[in-house]
Amino acid sequence: VRLGFVGIGAIASHHLGVLGLHPDVEVSAVCDADAGRAQEVAARIGARAHTDWERLLDRERLDAVVICTPPMAHAAPAIAALQRGIPVYLEKPLARAIGDGEAIVAAWRRTGTICAVGYQWRSLDILDRARTELAGAVPGMLISRSIGPTEPGRGDARRMSADGSWFIDPSLSGGILFELGSHDIDLQVALAGRAASVHAVSASGLLALAGTSAPSGLDDAVGVIVRYAAGAIGAILVAWTDAQDPPVYSLDLMAVDVALQLDLDPGFRLRGRSHGGRVDVTAAADPRVSTISRFLDAVRTGRQDGVPCSPGDALDTLHVALAAEEAIATGQPVAVSQPAL
Numbered sequence: 001v002r003l004g005f006v007g008i009g010a011i012a013s014h015h016l017g018v019l020g021l022h023p024d025v026e027v028s029a030v031c032d033a034d035a036g037r038a039q040e041v042a043a044r045i046g047a048r049a050h051t052d053w054e055r056l057l058d059r060e061r062l063d064a065v066v067i068c069t070p071p072m073a074h075a076a077p078a079i080a081a082l083q084r085g086i087p088v089y090l091e092k093p094l095a096r097a098i099g100d101g102e103a104i105v106a107a108w109r110r111t112g113t114i115c116a117v118g119y120q121w122r123s124l125d126i127l128d129r130a131r132t133e134l135a136g137a138v139p140g141m142l143i144s145r146s147i148g149p150t151e152p153g154r155g156d157a158r159r160m161s162a163d164g165s166w167f168i169d170p171s172l173s174g175g176i177l178f179e180l181g182s183h184d185i186d187l188q189v190a191l192a193g194r195a196a197s198v199h200a201v202s203a204s205g206l207l208a209l210a211g212t213s214a215p216s217g218l219d220d221a222v223g224v225i226v227r228y229a230a231g232a233i234g235a236i237l238v239a240w241t242d243a244q245d246p247p248v249y250s251l252d253l254m255a256v257d258v259a260l261q262l263d264l265d266p267g268f269r270l271r272g273r274s275h276g277g278r279v280d281v282t283a284a285a286d287p288r289v290s291t292i293s294r295f296l297d298a299v300r301t302g303r304q305d306g307v308p309c310s311p312g313d314a315l316d317t318l319h320v321a322l323a324a325e326e327a328i329a330t331g332q333p334v335a336v337s338q339p340a341l
């Protein structure tokens, strides 16, 4: 499988390491707007370097492309690749803006080209086990906690200056609600279905941002309450801090006769009680590994249904994240729009 990369920063470096587990995969070309970075990575892995993704898509003979640009720069390369019939692994969130997200979904549906979105927790085998334990029952409550840093490879907290990363501008990134919390939203939506409405609050300067000149709108604590259409209540609590070691990412899942805790990152384990019996299972694979394996399988077989998180799934998640952002800004509950597509 000949792969190209668009955007080769922190998460792309991680994916490149995982791809080393696949001897039949060759990363033949990489593109980054930062020419020095493109050349350095290309030289290291024996690939060709580009600074313009259109050239990469037109000049390289690729079987698939992995897009790891920042959220506001997802739509253009993703749509261009899908239109050329090149399967896409697109990092999460689907997009920063709803128009971009809808355009990606429309291109994916129109072209029928395989596309996976990088919400890797959806590729966990223990998520299927949690669904089995629910046995079709509607969850009553879901409680997600994300307590930890943002992407360590990016060094957001150190770069709180004029030349800071795209992450520190919430109009580009969506802040921790999109960077961290959207993983939790996505996991909850995967288990509880469509969201109906959202309440949300946030705070800034109390945790990782204490003592920094954080731009307005960048938060280090976010709380979201979701009411799902099927009735469940979801709570998502995100704390951006370097003090929590190791970080805590978890989901408590409650339904009739079911009380399970899903430990996420660095250990992936499902435990608790279900219908009178004990549950204690560890995931067979790290989801950052299985998300890539499952995408490569989909590319090899041409089957979209093997992809754990499709653009349509990620659009549902984007609607919830945007509703939460609006709820924070207005202090009011916000109805979650149903995707128009």
Ligand SMILES: NC(=O)c1ccc[n+]([C@@H]2O[C@H](COP(=O)([O-])OP(=O)(O)OC[C@H]3O[C@@H](n4cnc5c(N)ncnc54)[C@H](O)[C@@H]3O)[C@@H](O)[C@H]2O)c1
Binding pocket: 006, 007, 008, 009, 010, 011, 012, 031, 032, 033, 034, 037, 051, 053, 068, 069, 070, 071, 073, 091, 092, 093, 118, 119, 120, 151, 153, 154, 165, 166, 179
């Ligand atoms: N799934 C996960 O757990 C996870 C973890 C971290 C980041 N991410 C996501 O991955 C994406 C990238 O994040 P990151 O941490 O790697 O950021 P990063 O800043 O480390 O890397 C982004 C790279 O994209 C390049 N770039 C920006 N615009 C470009 C363009 N138009 N064309 C080509 N290159 C361009 C930048 O120069 C940079 O090298 C984001 O959407 C982020 O939310 C996902």
